[in-house]
Amino acid sequence: MIALHQVCARAGGFRLVDVSFTVPQGGYGVVIGPAGAGKTTLLETIAGVVRSTSGRIILGDEDLTHAPPESRRLGIVYQHAYLFPHLSVRENVAYGAVSDSIVNELSERFGVNALAHRSVDALSGGERQLVAIARTLARRPEVLLLDEPFSALDPRTRTTARRIVRALYQERRFTVLHVTHDFAEAGMLGDVAIVLDKGRVIQAGNPADVFRKPASPYIADFLGAENVFVGEARPIRPVSPDWLASGDADEDQVQRAVAFTTGALTFYALGDARSGRMHAVIRAEEVSLSTEPSMSSLQNQFRGVITEIAPAGAITRVTVDASGTPIVAAVTARSVRELELAVGNEVVAGFKATAVHLC
Amino acid sequence: METIVSLETAAAPRRSSAVTRAATGVAAGLVSSLFLLFLLAPLVGLVSSGGVRGIAALGNDHELRGSLARTAITATIATLLGVIGATPVAYLLARKRFRGQSLLAALIDLPIVIPHPVAGIALLLVLGRGSPVGGALYTSGLRVVGSTTGIVCAMLFVSAPLYVSAAREAFVRVDPRFESVARTLGDDAWRAFRRVTLPLAARGLTAAAVVMWARAVSEFGAIVILTYNPKVVSVLSYDRFTSYGLSETLPVAAVLVLLALIPLAALRALRAGGRLASS
Numbered sequence: 249m250i251a252l253h254q255v256c257a258r259a260g261g262f263r264l265v266d267v268s269f270t271v272p273q274g275g276y277g278v279v280i281g282p283a284g285a286g287k288t289t290l291l292e293t294i295a296g297v298v299r300s301t302s303g304r305i306i307l308g309d310e311d312l313t314h315a316p317p318e319s320r321r322l323g324i325v326y327q328h329a330y331l332f333p334h335l336s337v338r339e340n341v342a343y344g345a346v347s348d349s350i351v352n353e354l355s356e357r358f359g360v361n362a363l364a365h366r367s368v369d370a371l372s373g374g375e376r377q378l379v380a381i382a383r384t385l386a387r388r389p390e391v392l393l394l395d396e397p398f399s400a401l402d403p404r405t406r407t408t409a410r411r412i413v414r415a416l417y418q419e420r421r422f423t424v425l426h427v428t429h430d431f432a433e434a435g436m437l438g439d440v441a442i443v444l445d446k447g448r449v450i451q452a453g454n455p456a457d458v459f460r461k462p463a464s465p466y467i468a469d470f471l472g473a474e475n476v477f478v479g480e481a482r483p484i485r486p487v488s489p490d491w492l493a494s495g496d497a498d499e500d501q502v503q504r505a506v507a508f509t510t511g512a513l514t515f516y517a518l519g520d521a522r523s524g525r526m527h528a529v530i531r532a533e534e535v536s537l538s539t540e541p542s543m544s545s546l547q548n549q550f551r552g553v554i555t556e557i558a559p560a561g562a563i564t565r566v567t568v569d570a571s572g573t574p575i576v577a578a579v580t581a582r583s584v585r586e587l588e589l590a591v592g593n594e595v596v597a598g599f600k601a602t603a604v605h606l607c
Numbered sequence: 608m609e610t611i612v613s614l615e616t617a618a619a620p621r622r623s624s625a626v627t628r629a630a631t632g633v634a635a636g637l638v639s640s641l642f643l644l645f646l647l648a649p650l651v652g653l654v655s656s657g658g659v660r661g662i663a664a665l666g667n668d669h670e671l672r673g674s675l676a677r678t679a680i681t682a683t684i685a686t687l688l689g690v691i692g693a694t695p696v697a698y699l700l701a702r703k704r705f706r707g708q709s710l711l712a713a714l715i716d717l718p719i720v721i722p723h724p725v726a727g728i729a730l731l732l733v734l735g736r737g738s739p740v741g742g743a744l745y746t747s748g749l750r751v752v753g754s755t756t757g758i759v760c761a762m763l764f765v766s767a768p769l770y771v772s773a774a775r776e777a778f779v780r781v782d783p784r785f786e787s788v789a790r791t792l793g794d795d796a797w798r799a800f801r802r803v804t805l806p807l808a809a810r811g812l813t814a815a816a817v818v819m820w821a822r823a824v825s826e827f828g829a830i831v832i833l834t835y836n837p838k839v840v841s842v843l844s845y846d847r848f849t850s851y852g853l854s855e856t857l858p859v860a861a862v863l864v865l866l867a868l869i870p871l872a873a874l875r876a877l878r879a880g881g882r883l884a885s886s
Contacts, residue, residue, distance in 0.1 A: 297787040317790035330788045334806045344792025387792055 249273040250391055250423055255293060255303030262289040263447040267303070271440050274421035278428060278438035278455065282470060286447040287427040288326075291393040294425065295324050307391055322391035323384035327399055329376040331368040337379055338364040345386035354382040357412055374405030381409065385416060392417075394426040431459070431472055443467055460534075461605045465527040468607070474565065474576035475530040479510030481606055482523045506606065512571035515548040517604035526606050532565060534603035535577035537595045539587060546598035550575065554593050557584065568597045654864055657857030661865070664858045671843065671859055675866070678839040681755055682823035685762035686770075689819050693771045694812070698800075700771070701778035719768045723828025726765050730833055734760060757834035762823035770819040777811025778804065814877050821870035825863070840866065 250271040257264040264286050271277035279287050292298040294305060296317035305313045312320050331340050337360055342351045355361040358378040363371065371379065377397055384392065394413075398406045417424060426438070441455035451463040462468035468476050483504040506519035508528050517528060536542075541549050552570035564584050568575045575597045579589075589595065664671050700712055718726050734741040734751040741751055751757045781804050789799035805812075827841040838846060840863045848856040 292787065295787070295791050297790060316795065317787070318793050318795055320791070322791060324788065324791050326784060326788070328784075330782070330784050332785065332789075332803055332807075343789070344794070383792070389791075 249306065249308060250277065250294065250425055251306040253304040255300050255305060257289060257293040257298050257300045259289045259292065259298040262286045264289055264293060265447045267449050269442050269449055269452045271423055271425055273423060275423055275439040277425045277440040277442060279425060279442045279444055280428060281444035285444040287444055288395050290444060291324060291395050291427060295322060295393055296320050321389055322393060323387055323389035324393040325380050325384050325395065325397040327396040329380035331376055331379055333368055337366050337368060340368060340379055341382045341386055343383055346388050350386050354386050358382040374401045377401055378409055381413060390422055392422050392424045394424065396427050396429065399429060460531060462529055462607060464607055468529040473529045474532040477510040477528045479508050479528060481519060481526045482507045483519065511573045513550060513573045516601040517606055518601055519606045529605040529607060530599055530603055532576045532578035535575060535597055535599045537566060537577050537579055537587060537597055539595060541596050542598060545600060547601040549596050549598040551594060551596050554589060554591050554595060557589060557591060568595055570597060650864055654861050657861035661858035661861040674838045674840045674843040675862060677755065677837060678824055681758045682762055682820050685759045685766065685823045686816055686820040688763055689767040689770045690816055693767050694774055697771050697774035698778050701775045702783060715768050715771050718765050723765055724832055727761060727829035727832025730760055730764055730829060753834050753836060755837060758830055758839055761829035761833045762826050765826050765829050766819045766822035769822050770815045773815030773818055774812050777808040777815060780811060781807045810877060814874055817870045817873050821867060824866060
């Protein structure tokens with residue numbers, strides 16, 4: 249387990265302010281945040297390399313706030329491998345290893361056995377990073393801190409490294425805290441997502457919730473939500489049960505149907521009894537396109553004209569101008585072909601009331 | 608026709624700029640040659656006039672041989688003391704941020720900028736028999752003034768700041784994250800320093816020690832105040848000059864120049880090794 253309670257720290261120009269979150273024992277936490285948010289400082293504070301000025305750091309079930317780094321039973325892998333240049337590849341992997349057999353096993357698994365006697369200066373960037381991860385895991389840490397370790401790798405090596413780390417994680421169930429810029433990686437790997445900005449945790453929780461229900465327009469924007477609208481919310485009536493059939497509703501909250509007006513559009517959302525100026529966030533993946541209004545459970549459907557089609561790999565982002573409000577939908581390339589989508593064509597953009605997150 | 612005119616007008620400034628470049632090159636070459644001549648002529652003259660006699664004198668001039676050995680030994684002792692005492696200071700200045708750090712760094716550099724006889728006088732004040740420290744040392748059997756201990760003290764005082772400065776740079780060049788990684792791999796602070804930082808800074812620290820040794824060997828001003836006798840080579844050359852004139856001084860001075868070439872060669876070798884290692 250990694251549990252931080254109101255931790256403050258300072259390192260150079262970076263600060264952590266009252267940082268609190270928990271990654272359960274054997275869990276996979278992902279830290280996301282803009283450059284300069286204090287992500288590396290956070291990992292170094294947990295590692296004990298940067299001293300916390302207040303708060304508590306619990307690792308496993310022990311309060312290790314004041315313990316030196318070597319007593320914390322953790323490992324850290326930086327974006328730049330920091331291999332010891334005066335040692336060979338094998339000497340690096342063996343640096344803090346608990347046994348020779350684990351050095352052999354990890355060298356084999358990470359495919360660096362053949363490089364054992366090479367100088368680390370002779371390695372490629374990908375090889376260096378694999379050696380760095382093997383070196384850290386050879387100590388058998390209970391907590392693994394990853395500071396964007398895959399970001400500088402080519403796609404193939406990144407996939408390999410990610411797969412090996414994931415497999416080792418499944419086998420040994422150490423607790424992981426992984427800093428990444430890659431939202432796909434965050435969604436794919438994490439049990440807990442922590443959004444950090446200016447040294448503060450601005451949202452923490454299940455990655456799906458963080459992505460679908462960002463706590464603020466800033467987080468929504470940072471997390472790449474394409475549809476963030478500012479407008480007026482007005483509760484209209486208790487929500488009808490069929491709206492909640494998908495199980496998306498928050499059971500702890502009294503839900504009401506809310507009419508949200510932005511520009512010339514008014515759409516339905518779920519919310520509480522508050523009214524007034526708010527933001528509505530709809531992820532592009534939640535918006536569907538059709539040539540005619542559908543009879544499905546989509547409470548919000550708007551006819552508009554396609555203004556842009558932007559293919560991005562398997563997904564294509566289509567922008568629809570609905571009465572002056574641009575709505576972005578993420579659809580598959582196959583849908584683009586089947587619906588014969590083209591700029592200037594008229595389509596219907598639809599989304600459920602439960603897909604609208606008000607903040 | 609118009610084209611021809613424009614080509615001609617374009618060619619004229621190009622010719623003029625080529626002439627300016629050539630003239631600038633010649634002027635820079637001339638100034639550089641004069642500067643190098645100014646630096647090298649006295650040394651080449653000294654070695655060519657007294658070098659052979661100096662080396663020959665090593666066989667029969669006991670005083671020169673003795674002072675040469677004394678210079679090398681005392682400079683080596685001063686350097687070792689400097690390395691032991693100043694390495695932690697250099698590390699502290701490179702790695703930690705604390706109040707008064709700039710003041711401490713400036714104070715450490717002070718012996719480099721003050722005239723060396725003044726440094727000798729300052730040492731005499733603290734270590735002379737009349738001072739509390741010097742008196743206590745004398746009573747306990749350690750005479751500083753007029754002894755090899757005094758030579759070592761003078762050498763240490765004037766040359767250690769150079770070591771601190773160069774060693775600090777050597778530590779700054781080692782990314783502290785190497786230490787952080789070593790700590791998370793199970794090393795305590797000292798072990799991480801010994802296993803990672805020290806080997807990575809070793810080349811820079813050795814170069815710093817060589818510079819310190821070279822500076823200690825060439826010291827005169829502070830030593831002559833603290834310990835005229837027994838003589839180191841620099842004091843011996845001054846003594847021969849004032850007692851017997853230029854001709855008798857040349858072999859001693861030439862030997863001192865040749866001695867100074869040893870650390871210079873060592874430094875070059877270290878840097879060449881560094882370039883090879885990093886290429």
